[in-house]
Amino acid sequence: MQVDPNAPNILFLGTNKEGLWKTTDGATSFTKVAAFPQSSIMFVLFDEHSGQYGSPTPTIYVGVNVTTGPSLYQSTDGGVTWSAVPGQPTPLSGTMIPNRAALDSNGILYVTYSNQLVPTV
16 A cells, blocks of 8 residues: 555555555545556555645556566556556566565666565565
């Protein structure tokens, strides 16, 4: 679960079996993000610097646990629409699972991949 750093009433919740969920009322109620592919979610990451405080953060990254196809998605409209991040590693029979992600001060996205699920902390 991640809280939008620019709009703290918005949270995204990634689940193992039920995909991605969103709340805009501080977690009183959640709605499934229908535009996001049904996947086991590994992480949600907001790009705080893509927006301004008081408005929803436009750029969000989500990593998923899949054995084929894209495993890293991006939204540039606050989670309304999603697309695969271009140039990402291709999963090879489940050997490229994105585990964690971070943005540096220049806005460069770093993603760690593993051949297995890692413990959460």
